[in-house]
Amino acid sequence: xxxxxxxxxxxxxxxxxxxxxxxxxxxxxxxxxxxxxxxxxxxxxxxxxxxxxxxxxxxxxxxxxxxxxxxxxxxxxxxxxxxxxxxxxxxxxxxxxxxxxxxxxxxxxxxxxxxxxxxxxxxxxxxxxxxxxxxxxxxxxxxxxxxxxxxxxxxxxxxxxxxxxxxxxxxxxxxxxxxxxxxxxxxxxxxxxxxxxxxxxxxxxxxxxxxxxxxxxxxxxxxxxxxxxxxxxxxxxxxxxxxxxxxxxxxxxxxxxxxxxxxxxxxxxxxxxxxxxxxxxxxxxxxxxxxxxxxxxxxxxxxxxxxxxxxxxxxxxxxxxxxxxxxxxxxxxxxxxxxxxxxxxxxxxxxxxxxxxxxxxxxxxxxxxxxxxxxxxxxxxxxxxxxxxxxxxxxxxxxxxxxxxxxxxxxxxxxxxxxxxxxxxxxxxxxxxxxxxxxxxxxxxxxxxxxxxxxxx
Amino acid sequence: xxxxxxxxxxxxxxxxxxxxxxxxxxxxxxxxxxxxxxxxxxxxxxxxxxxxxxxxxxxxxxxxxxxxxxxxxxxxxxxxxxxxxxxxxxxxxxxxxxxxxxxxxxxxxxxxxxxxxxxxxxxxxxxxxxxxxxxxxxxxxxxxxxxxxxxxxxxxxxxxxxxxxxxxxxxxxxxxxxxxxxxxxxxxxxxxxxxxxxxxxxxxxxxxxxxxxxxxxxxxxxxxxxxxxxxxxxxxxxxxxxxxxxxxxxxxxxxxxxxxxxxxxxxxxxxxxxxxxxxxxxxxxxxxxxxxxxxxxxxxxxxxxxxxxxxxxxxxxxxxxxxxxxxxxxxxxxxxxxxxxxxxxxxxxxxxxxxxxxxxxxxxxxxxxxxxxxxxxxxxxxxxxxxxxxxxxxxxxxxxxxxxxxxxxxxxxxxxxxxxxxxxxxxxxxxxxxxxxxxxxxxxxxxxxxxxxxxxx
Numbered sequence: 001x002x003x004x005x006x007x008x009x010x011x012x013x014x015x016x017x018x019x020x021x022x023x024x025x026x027x028x029x030x031x032x033x034x035x036x037x038x039x040x041x042x043x044x045x046x047x048x049x050x051x052x053x054x055x056x057x058x059x060x061x062x063x064x065x066x067x068x069x070x071x072x073x074x075x076x077x078x079x080x081x082x083x084x085x086x087x088x089x090x091x092x093x094x095x096x097x098x099x100x101x102x103x104x105x106x107x108x109x110x111x112x113x114x115x116x117x118x119x120x121x122x123x124x125x126x127x128x129x130x131x132x133x134x135x136x137x138x139x140x141x142x143x144x145x146x147x148x149x150x151x152x153x154x155x156x157x158x159x160x161x162x163x164x165x166x167x168x169x170x171x172x173x174x175x176x177x178x179x180x181x182x183x184x185x186x187x188x189x190x191x192x193x194x195x196x197x198x199x200x201x202x203x204x205x206x207x208x209x210x211x212x213x214x215x216x217x218x219x220x221x222x223x224x225x226x227x228x229x230x231x232x233x234x235x236x237x238x239x240x241x242x243x244x245x246x247x248x249x250x251x252x253x254x255x256x257x258x259x260x261x262x263x264x265x266x267x268x269x270x271x272x273x274x275x276x277x278x279x280x281x282x283x284x285x286x287x288x289x290x291x292x293x294x295x296x297x298x299x300x301x302x303x304x305x306x307x308x309x310x311x312x313x314x315x316x317x318x319x320x321x322x323x324x325x326x327x328x329x330x331x332x333x334x335x336x337x338x339x340x341x342x343x344x345x346x347x348x349x350x351x352x353x354x355x356x357x358x359x360x361x362x363x364x365x366x367x368x369x370x371x372x373x374x375x376x377x378x379x380x381x382x383x384x385x386x387x388x389x390x391x392x393x394x395x396x397x398x399x400x401x402x403x404x405x406x407x408x409x410x411x412x413x414x415x416x417x418x419x420x421x422x423x424x425x426x427x428x429x430x431x432x433x434x435x436x437x438x439x440x441x442x443x444x445x446x447x448x449x450x451x452x453x454x455x456x457x
Numbered sequence: 458x459x460x461x462x463x464x465x466x467x468x469x470x471x472x473x474x475x476x477x478x479x480x481x482x483x484x485x486x487x488x489x490x491x492x493x494x495x496x497x498x499x500x501x502x503x504x505x506x507x508x509x510x511x512x513x514x515x516x517x518x519x520x521x522x523x524x525x526x527x528x529x530x531x532x533x534x535x536x537x538x539x540x541x542x543x544x545x546x547x548x549x550x551x552x553x554x555x556x557x558x559x560x561x562x563x564x565x566x567x568x569x570x571x572x573x574x575x576x577x578x579x580x581x582x583x584x585x586x587x588x589x590x591x592x593x594x595x596x597x598x599x600x601x602x603x604x605x606x607x608x609x610x611x612x613x614x615x616x617x618x619x620x621x622x623x624x625x626x627x628x629x630x631x632x633x634x635x636x637x638x639x640x641x642x643x644x645x646x647x648x649x650x651x652x653x654x655x656x657x658x659x660x661x662x663x664x665x666x667x668x669x670x671x672x673x674x675x676x677x678x679x680x681x682x683x684x685x686x687x688x689x690x691x692x693x694x695x696x697x698x699x700x701x702x703x704x705x706x707x708x709x710x711x712x713x714x715x716x717x718x719x720x721x722x723x724x725x726x727x728x729x730x731x732x733x734x735x736x737x738x739x740x741x742x743x744x745x746x747x748x749x750x751x752x753x754x755x756x757x758x759x760x761x762x763x764x765x766x767x768x769x770x771x772x773x774x775x776x777x778x779x780x781x782x783x784x785x786x787x788x789x790x791x792x793x794x795x796x797x798x799x800x801x802x803x804x805x806x807x808x809x810x811x812x813x814x815x816x817x818x819x820x821x822x823x824x825x826x827x828x829x830x831x832x833x834x835x836x837x838x839x840x841x842x843x844x845x846x847x848x849x850x851x852x853x854x855x856x857x858x859x860x861x862x863x864x865x866x867x868x869x870x871x872x873x874x875x876x877x878x879x880x881x882x883x884x885x886x887x888x889x890x891x892x893x894x895x896x897x898x899x900x901x902x903x904x905x906x907x908x909x910x911x912x913x914x
Contacts, residue, residue, distance in 0.1 A: 302774070
């Protein structure tokens with residue numbers, strides 16, 4: 001990489017942080033309609049960055065939050081890279097657990113604390129600043145770059161697939177890049193080659209038409225909260241295996257090679273437990289902790305609501321009870337097949353006197369990216385340049401549905417280059433991004449343009 | 458009963474209603490500290506009634522709301538009756554569902570609408586006016602009467618047991634009378650001879666020390682919401698039987714006589730279902746709806762809280778999950794024994810990686826009053842005099858803990874003479890008291906003094 005680019009990055013590091021703070025101050029919570037104007041403000045802010053660099057830039061309307069598209073395609077013969085990221089963030093609740101307010105970015109112990117710091121404003125922004133460094137020094141990029149930055153990632157990317165389908169020609173590329181994952185650990189950069197899919201549901205039960213006195217009616221009427229507990233309890237057995245019929249039918253077994261590769265990673269289980277404050281781990285029998293998180297499907301309840309939730313005691317037999325819960329899927333499992341099997345499974349267990357409604361939210365299949373490709377090799381060299389250390393290959397338990405979409409609609413694989421850390425508190429209070437990793441990410445990204453530029457189109 | 462007493466009741470009926478309205482206009486909401494002065498005003502108003510009749514009267518301070526005590530003991534050799542009631546009321550919310558304001562008593566369709574109309578101001582007041590009729594005509598009562606009218610019934614009667622214990626000598630009596638229940642149906646007066654007890658718990662589970670990303674961690678860490686579902690589901694089997702060891706050990710089986718007695722009551726199951734908006738009933742196998750509600754113990758979840766409860770989807774693996782749940786108990790079941798057995802039962806089912814805390818709220822044993830007693834016979838005759846119809850014997854599913862307290866601390870049984878109706882909307886908007894039942898209640902009470910006076914002490 002040209003020394004001038006590296007020098008520019010060093011000289012402008014403080015400004016990059018300040019600019020990221022500007023973006024983090026915008027509460028672009030896509031899930032909550034009262035932040036709608038802020039979500040748009042974040043989109044415009046990101047578009048402004050691209051425009052200032054002279055990129056062709058559009059803020060594209062959708063039926064939901066807008067998508068920012070930008071491109072800089074002035075390297076004929078070189079590959080075209082599509083960078084995906086998102087400018088929306090998770091809701092910050094519970095607010096009282098934040099040490100400093102979620103939308104007042106604060107530096108502390110080498111970290112930047114704010115909602116969205118790592119997921120995904122901070123990580124996405126590394127690919128903007130890396131382009132700036134090339135343009136301001138060399139005058140152009142050694143590759144063609146396109147950006148697709150959406151505002152609905154945290155609410156299921158409802159309008160993204162349609163946009164990609166409608167704009168497939170414009171989005172045509174050779175490889176995609178996403179930074180929305182984590183390193184394997186501090187000082188251990190990683191390239192993520194596998195992700196789990198997801199199917200997210202809400203189960204709503206209705207018993208009597210209003211809350212009843214539990215003394216007068218208790219014992220004679222099906223209680224939706226009791227029924228909910230029974231139905232949810234039936235989903236997983238004591239060995240951690242999901243009980244919905246057919247659930248494991250299409251699950252690809254873990255290969256011996258992959259199991260060994262996972263086992264060889266420097267991983268300290270005691271440290272893992274300490275980091276999340278538990279004194280024991282628990283999951284599907286017959287698999288290691290890493291295997292369970294990266295390569296095995298599972299089911300977690302995400303939320304429960306029913307009856308009296310205030311202080312003290314209230315003797316109510318609740319009219320309603322509901323749960324949000326989701327399955328993590330591995331490659332080959334079909335979210336649609338699961339949905340209909342689940343509906344049956346729950347209906348069979350819904351007691352008389354209770355009406356049930358099952359709402360299916362977003363679903364996405366799991367994905368595995370091939371390790372043997374020139375793009376992957378280029379990414380390895382770029383990350384090594386940025387972090388001073390060869391990345392390890394890992395999978396992740398989370399889902400990035402767009403990776404499947406890119407594969408299916410654009411016919412390309414995605415490089416998942418994660419600059420985050422596992423304890424970054426994404427989706428939790430006190431989300432943070434390690435500032436040194438922010439700068440290493442920018443440097444890796446700048447090197448990636450060089451490495452990809454060396455490849456023939 | 459002397460004709461003069463009956464005549465006095467008829468002549469003064471309108472004034473009785475007006476006086477009740479005075480009391481109902483005082484918003485004595487014990488749960489809300491902003492009504493504290495109104496609660497005291499209601500106590501003073503009740504005390505004023507007793508003083509005007511020449512009863513020895515005290516407004517007794519407690520650490521909470523005051524207790525009104527009064528007595529008229531001028532019938533040597535006759536039994537002593539302790540009348541219990543309460544002058545506090547439930548909060549009136551939601552206000553917008555009231556047809557007329559809760560603290561502006563309004564006559565409509567033969568009913569008096571107001572918060573507290575039946576629970577318990579109106580019912581309690583019948584025993585005040587009946588005494589007035591005797592004193593104003595005969596000059597004295599044929600029994601000795603003591604009154605214990607508290608102001609904290611709707612908030613758990615926190616200071617009542619202590620007061621009874623401290624004043625056991627003063628409260629010494631032969632039988633207690635409470636009118637705070639319902640008739641079996643319109644035109645079907647009833648004496649309630651059994652109540653269920655209650656043990657109320659809150660189960661709090663803590664998994665990881667903060668909410669985690671369900672993708673990154675799902676499958677490797679015990680999820681407290683999943684664990685809660687499993688633990689609650691284990692409490693009752695599919696036959697509606699509570700699974701806590703020993704739970705049924707002390708449960709007195711229903712006698713054939715009692716089962717027949719319940720079955721003979723004029724009860725329309727379709728109407729019952731329609732009234733609460735369900736298309737099926739469900740409960741312990743082998744028992745009728747009435748048996749399940751009145752004479753069988755049960756377990757109901759009263760509230761559930763965990764993780765994300767907002768709109769849409771959030772992929773959180775919650776740090777905490779908690780449930781409020783309660784058991785209704787029948788006579789002989791011991792709340793203390795249940796508590797320790799339950800603690801064991803739940804601990805055994807609490808997965809590794811989860812910490813549990815079980816909080817026990819109020820407990821009260823169930824109670825059955827013997828039907829074969831001269832006091833009960835006297836009550837039957839009195840109710841027949843007031844309502845023109847023999848009362849049926851019923852039990853109730855709810856709990857009136859003071860009935861056990863009177864049994865344990867004063868060694869006496871309680872006559873539960875309910876003048877209300879099941880659709881009186883106690884604890885709901887548009888609470889009412891049927892005015893004809895108000896007057897029938899007063900007449901029954903006046904007859905009760907006569908009937909009890911005939912018994913030897």
